[in-house]
Amino acid sequence: MTNDNFAHRADDDAYARLDAAIDATVKVNADRNDKESRFPRENLHALSDAGWTGVLNEVQFGGLDCSHIDFAEAACRIGQVDASTGLVYVMHVGAAQTINLFGSTDQKERWLKSNNGRLLGTYSTSERATGGHWWYNLSEASRDGEDYLVNAEKSFTTSSGQADYYVVQTRTPGAKDQADIVFFIVDGTSPGIESRPWDALGVKANHSGAIRYINVRVPQRDRLGAEGQGKEIIYDGVSPVYLIGLGSVWEGVARGALNAAVAHTTRFVHRDRNKSLSDYQAIRQELGAAKVLVETLRPWRNELAGQLDALWRAGRPQSEILIPLTEFKVHAAEVANKVAATALTVTGGYGYHRGPIERAFRDARAAIAMGPSNVIARDWIGKALVGLPLELFYEGGE
Ligand SMILES: Cc1cc2nc3c(=O)[nH]c(=O)nc-3n(C[C@H](O)[C@H](O)[C@H](O)COP(=O)(O)OP(=O)(O)OC[C@H]3O[C@@H](n4cnc5c(N)ncnc54)[C@H](O)[C@@H]3O)c2cc1C
Numbered sequence: 001m002t003n004d005n006f007a008h009r010a011d012d013d014a015y016a017r018l019d020a021a022i023d024a025t026v027k028v029n030a031d032r033n034d035k036e037s038r039f040p041r042e043n044l045h046a047l048s049d050a051g052w053t054g055v056l057n058e059v060q061f062g063g064l065d066c067s068h069i070d071f072a073e074a075a076c077r078i079g080q081v082d083a084s085t086g087l088v089y090v091m092h093v094g095a096a097q098t099i100n101l102f103g104s105t106d107q108k109e110r111w112l113k114s115n116n117g118r119l120l121g122t123y124s125t126s127e128r129a130t131g132g133h134w135w136y137n138l139s140e141a142s143r144d145g146e147d148y149l150v151n152a153e154k155s156f157t158t159s160s161g162q163a164d165y166y167v168v169q170t171r172t173p174g175a176k177d178q179a180d181i182v183f184f185i186v187d188g189t190s191p192g193i194e195s196r197p198w199d200a201l202g203v204k205a206n207h208s209g210a211i212r213y214i215n216v217r218v219p220q221r222d223r224l225g226a227e228g229q230g231k232e233i234i235y236d237g238v239s240p241v242y243l244i245g246l247g248s249v250w251e252g253v254a255r256g257a258l259n260a261a262v263a264h265t266t267r268f269v270h271r272d273r274n275k276s277l278s279d280y281q282a283i284r285q286e287l288g289a290a291k292v293l294v295e296t297l298r299p300w301r302n303e304l305a306g307q308l309d310a311l312w313r314a315g316r317p318q319s320e321i322l323i324p325l326t327e328f329k330v331h332a333a334e335v336a337n338k339v340a341a342t343a344l345t346v347t348g349g350y351g352y353h354r355g356p357i358e359r360a361f362r363d364a365r366a367a368i369a370m371g372p373s374n375v376i377a378r379d380w381i382g383k384a385l386v387g388l389p390l391e392l393f394y395e396g397g398e
Helices: 012-036 039-051 068-081 083-102 105-113 231-267 281-295 297-312 318-352 356-369 374-385
Strands: 121-124 143-144 148-152 167-173 181-187 193-195 211-218
Touching: 012 039, 012 068, 012 083, 012 356, 039 083, 068 083, 068 231, 068 297, 083 105, 083 121, 083 167, 083 181, 083 356, 105 167, 148 167, 148 181, 167 231, 181 211, 181 231, 231 281, 231 297, 231 318, 231 356, 281 297, 281 318, 297 318, 318 356, 318 374
Parallel strands: 121 167
Antiparallel strands: 143 148, 148 211, 167 181, 193 211
C-alpha cells in the first residue's frame, strides 16, 4: 500500500510560527524551568498553538501533515534553546505518530484531535527490571471482562505525571513468549498511576522520572493495534521517529552551545591586550573543531528524515533504516557532549556559571544514556556490520 498524500513540506508561514513560539516562549522559559525543575507546559502549549505538536498528524485530525524532515528540523530548533522541551516534544510527536500509524479513527479523534490538539503524549516503555533493554518487558497486562488491567513499573518516562496520555508497552495477557507485546493508550488521569519526582543531573524540566501503573484499567478501545502486534510497533512505530527526533534534539543542543560560545568569545575583551577571546588562535582552533563536528549532522539528518518519508510513501517499513538512524543518534549524542565541553572550555569561568552553557553540558549527558544507550547502540551497529542478528528477543529470555 502506498501513501501518496503523506508528507508535505512545511511552508514559510509554518516555520515563522514555529520560530515565534521558540523565541517568545521556549527560549524565555528555559533557564527558569531548569533552575526550578519546572515542567515546560507553556512551551508545549505555544508549540501546539503554532500547530507543531501535530506536525506528522493528518489534517483531518488537526495536524500539519508534514514530513519527517520538518519534524526533525523543529526538534533541532527547539533543542537549540532547550533540551528539556525538545525531549518532551520528541516523545509527544513519537507517541502521536504511533497512533497515526497503528491507531483507529476513534483513537485519533480522541487523542490527537480533541482539546484543539493540545493533549500531550509520551512513550512509557523502559522497565526497572530490564534497564537499558527498553524493548523488553517483564510486566504483563491482564484481562478484566472487556477491559485490560495494566500493572507495570517503568523506570523512566519523559513527561511522567504530566502527560495527558501514555503510550505504554507491556506483554499481552498470557503472553506466549517475550516478544508477545501489546501497546495501550493510557489516559493520564486514570486511577492507579503513580509518578515519582525527577531529580537528575540535566534535562531537569522534562520530568523523566519513574512511573508505576497499579491496576490501571484500560478499555479495549484504547488498545493500540492488536494483541501481539507490539514487536512490529516497536520496530516500525516507536523507534524510527524517536531516533530521528532524539538525534535532532542533540544536534540542536550542540548548535546552541556553539552559538553561545561564539557570542561570548567575540564579545569579551581582555583590556590588558585589547583582544577578545576569539582573537586568540587557540580559542579559534577549539571553535573551528566544534563547528566541523556540528556540520556533520544536518545533511545526515535531512538524508535520513527524507528516507523515512520515502519509505512511508512507498508503504515500506521504516525500520529498514533502523541501524543508520541508530548511528545518527550515537553521533549526535557524542557531538553534543564534545561541543558542550568545548563551549565550557572556551568561555572559562563565564560558561561555568548557571546558564545556557553549563545547562547544555549537563543536558547532553542524557544523550548517552537514553535508549538505545550509546554503548548498546554501538553493539547493534557492530552486529549489523559483521552480519549478526540484533537478537533483541532471545532464546532463553524469561
Ligand atoms: C533523560 C531520560 C529520559 C528518558 N525518557 C524515557 C521515556 O520517555 N520513555 C522510556 O521508556 N524510557 C525513557 N528513558 C529510559 C532510557 O531510554 C533507558 O531505557 C534507561 O536510561 C536505561 O536505564 P539504565 O541506564 O539504568 O540501564 P542499565 O541497563 O542499568 O545500564 C547501565 C549501563 O550498562 C550499559 N548496558 C546495558 N545493557 C547493556 C548490554 N546489553 N550490553 C552492553 N552494555 C549494556 C548501559 O549502556 C549503561 O551504560 C529515559 C532516560 C533518561 C536518562
